[in-house]
Amino acid sequence: MPSILSFPPIPKPARRGFTLVELLVVIAIIGVLVGLLLPAVQSAREAARRMQCSNNLKQITLAMHNYESSHRKLPTNYTNGTSTAGNFSVFAQMAPFYEQGNMLDMIHFDRPLHVGCCPGQLVAPHDTAAATAIPTLTCPSEANDQTFYVTSLSGSGPTQAYAGTNYAMNTGTGVGTLYDTRLPTDGVSWINANVGFEAIIDGLSNTAAFSEHLLGQLEQSPSEPTIDSMRRRTMFDVTCAFISRTMPPSEPGMTGYVLPEDPNLMEAYTRASSLHRGWSGQRGAGWINGREYWTGYTHYHPPQSGIPDMQSCGWGVFGVRSNHPGGVHAARCDGSVGFVTESIHLDVWRALGTRNGHEVMVEL
Template identity: 85%
Template sequence: MKTLNPPSLRRRAFTLVELLVVIAIIGVLVGLLLPAVQSAREAARRMQCSNNLKQITLAMHNYESTHRKMPANFTTGAGTSGNFSVFAQMAPFYEQGNVLDLIHFDRPLNIGCCPGELVAPHDAAAATPIPTLGCPSEDYSRTFYVTALAGAGPTQAYSATNYAMNNGTGVGTFYDTRAATDGINWINAHVGFEAVIDGLSNTAAFSEHLLGVAEQSPSEPLNDALRRRTMFNLTCAFTSRTMPPTTPGFTGYVLPEDPNQMEAYTRASSLHRGWSGQRGAGWISGREYWTGYNHYHEPQSGTPDMTSCGWGVFGARSNHPGGVHVARCDGSVGFVSESIDLNVWRALSTRNGHEVMEGL
């Protein structure tokens, strides 16, 4: 007679169907959990980015209180090749003593052009990262290698920045910051808070941008991600070579009011000579394509920027979904949607446009 094993001795196991059901449930749960984790991480990164801009704007306020003007790009003598950036000038106000010891404002930052060769010990300072100047959502390397003197000089390391100071609307010839713009920053500007007639809370001070591609002269960008990080490269054909210029802008190049027309206009221009990279490559340098931005493009624009020997159109972009952070001159920081009306966005960039700020 066959005996049966008691229940306590019977082997228990999943059937194949049960195993597949459990795997499916786990897959669904992981699929639900992963976006939540990513969203939580991005929220933390956005908060850190906002805090970075608050620290930068606080440093600007301390600088203005000390010097009775906001920091601005400047050049030495009659040159226009750039010198210490606003971030370098504000170094004493965000407790970067190790970097400050390497900066000598009584010496040039660099010599030569396009870009210049760094003068020691500024080469060590340029390569030193400042954590406050990097957005945690940026997924490109913050170290750039730049060949000086139009490719004939040494290759030097720079630490990049995701933040830039407001150069104005960029409309017309305001992309040429050798002359005064409608923003708060241009070469040798002396803008104090009293000159911001539109009100400190209605005027942008800093925003963020994506770092450019590593190559100084990249090929044409073939996808949307690269188009947001690559710039049209124009011949440096100034109407006036004097500093400041008698007539700002480039011969035969005046930006259309509508940014949707900018790409076709630029491609058709006789000044268009290829592509440029390395946006934001060096926090220490006052070259506009590294540490400046304007409000010509709407936030997160997919139309490439434009540069001509460092000047040009440089949009606000980020890896944050839906928009960019903007720090205003009063020290407040807000998140601006990529769907903002272009007129409102440009009004935010002017210091004395007398616009009525609605919808922001």
């Protein structure tokens, strides 16, 4: 019989896995790539947010132009009889002109916005409108909660919800006693103003109309802010000690409170004042309400200032700030929107805030 040949089994190739060192190297490479890619992604997202914010201001300013064409004046805060406790904001007045038809069903200009004071108690259906956020009035870079819960009637009334806004109308420089907008200011808005485009003698392209600010703290009366991010959202709360209580007042400002020209002196000046009584967190707390600390701003502070704002019963100085790196958007009365850097000279920034300062602006 022929012999049966036998062969040794063919060995299977050994399976080779990653060593621990190789695995750590791969993880390190992935980490480096993510570290390189993440800032680019964040930068692209912020660029998109900045574009959307600029477009929001463009839409708001276009609505202002349409309002002016219909009424022959710009929208402004106004009195209801002798009351200056706040009525429908400029944004509420312009609602028909930036495609907020659903808001028009909830806003009745023939009825009071609210009753009482500081702030008043919202009257239905305005309470529903006040709590409804409007995307056009919100900066996409804003990180804070947009809904504020405000206790009405100086703390004795019900707590009501307000949707905040990151945009505000220019009430002027706020220097000296110009923070008191019961009388005409050097801006384009004050209580019962009757400003048409013909009154802006510096030129529409040389005069600011709207800019942006960060929303305040959700607390009505927060503790003293200790870090920069909180200081930029919190206001000095100053006693409402106006010299004249008539409307219009016979004399502007509060007793013993005349703001210095240099905003760097404002904090020490306010702290030393006998009128300083604590802190307020309601910056931008309601788009529907026509009070300056909610829907107005001044050119007193430079953009992105770390010095807190000041409010007294709704009036005061309110800076422009944003979460955009390096500056803020500002819309001019001609409808153009530009990015204003935080390094802008204060004199130039204030010149942009005046309607009749006889300044000729250079490109920002």
